[in-house]
Amino acid sequence: MFLTISTTGSAARPATDLSFLLHKHPDRAQVFSTSYGDAHVFYPEASVERTTAALLLEVDPPALVRRGRKKGRGGAPDAALAQYVNDRPYAASSLLAVALRTVFASALRGECKALPERAADPLPLRVELPVVPARGGPVLVARLFEPLGWQVAAEPIPLDPQFPQWGESRYVRLVLEGELRLSDALRHIYVLLPVLDDSKHYWVSPDEVDKLxxxxxxxxxxxxxxxxITSRYLARRWSLTREAAQRLELARLADADDIEVEAIDNAVAPEEPAEAEERPAPxxxxxxxxVLAELRAAGAARVLDLGCGQGQLVAALLKEPAFTEIVGLDVSVRALDIAARRLRLDRMGERRSSRLTLLQGSLAYTDxxxxxxxxAVLSEVIEHLDLPRLPALEYAVFGSARPRTVIxxxxxxxxxxxxxSLPAGHARHADHRFEWNRAQFAEWAEKVAARHGYQVRYLPVGPDDPEVGPPTQLAVFTLAGESQNENQNENQKKEETVA
Structure with missing residues (x-):
């Protein structure tokens, strides 16, 4: 795999500044170890007028096979021939993107102590990739790069020049030219290489959302x-794609707010830099x-996470000693296995592990x-059940288990x-059997509360839109007798305090 980055310059702004921005000396060829082979950095040319830096990734095919043995790695077929006969050693893909992040980490962040002003300024750049897999052809390449300010030349590579009748392959020779900051250019390439290939050659974990x-x-x-871009970068994992889309939308809304805040701050005190606005949490x-706030308010110590999935809420509960017993239950054995690995249950200390139990079971049956x-917490669970099965869950939780508080x-x-990013008429998740509006949710919750002796109140989660409400609706059910006792205890405490 091969990539070159070139720039031009003059005596006042020499092209050799590129070596400072990349933190790689032009007079030395350097080698860096990656998980898939050795990455070489060298300069075919380095002069005041023109400088070119090259990144060559020498893929180690046996290492690639060893790392790809686990199921699901990059979606590659688990066939012996496909493991060894493929385009990985020469076609720029997610492997080259990983090498780019490893070798040019500081440049990706836009950091350069020697020439900070050059790192912040656009440069005349030319990026060349001799072989790039492009599922979508030159048209898709242009759709991805041109909106970012690049002039794109994507030349299709024939399957075999000796047999033109065979047509073109899915590979292109890609040349990008434009005036951009080097950090922006590298970030474009890092994200869009695996998008063009439409494949990741390593396991796509949830932290890939943060990288994107x-x-x-x-x-x-x-x-x-x-x-x-989001779908392909995350290997079409819908749950991760949905999370990324939500966070991107929040970032877009936050950016719009930042513009107004920055304008006000600059008008009041132009000599002081405006402070960065804190991004909204996902x-x-x-x-x-x-959920945690309501559990604390309820004084809960022994908590059920029903439909715990991969254990995100369980992990948060474990961090607080006030929750002395935590049970995570899910119908999926695979989800529980992932939760156990995520929580590092096998390496967890005895005191902490004694507070946690993971159970396999169905909420359609009493247990x-x-x-x-x-x-008990049912966080994003009920919408995954068919409506005819919802009464069974209702009885299993509110009628049989009967915790004091249900969230x-x-x-x-x-x-x-x-x-x-959500097409009209589509649910937020492919497995959602229904999604309720606020009136429908309240109607269901009131009936459940009346039928099983609970009181219920509602809270918004996320930005509470004046027209359509919050993105998530939350209901807190409290056993009616428990609520009355709590009020009596509170009144008694107040009387004792006054006395």
């Missing part, structure tokens, strides 16, 4: 192909914080193991019109 947002900051939220984080707990969160379908 980090290196897409400033350009991805407004890109016309944002949805395609909706999933806001939801967990809202004596769930009785006697202070609180339920579910999407507010009215808010879906605010997600620009």
């Amino acid at each position: 947002l980090r290196y897409g900051e400033g350009w991805l939220p407004g890109h016309p192909e944002q949805k395609l 909706l999933a984080v806001q939801r967990r914080e809202a 004596n193991r769930l009785k006697g707990y202070d609180a 339920v969160t579910t999407p507010n379908v009215e808010y879906n019109v605010r997600w620009e």
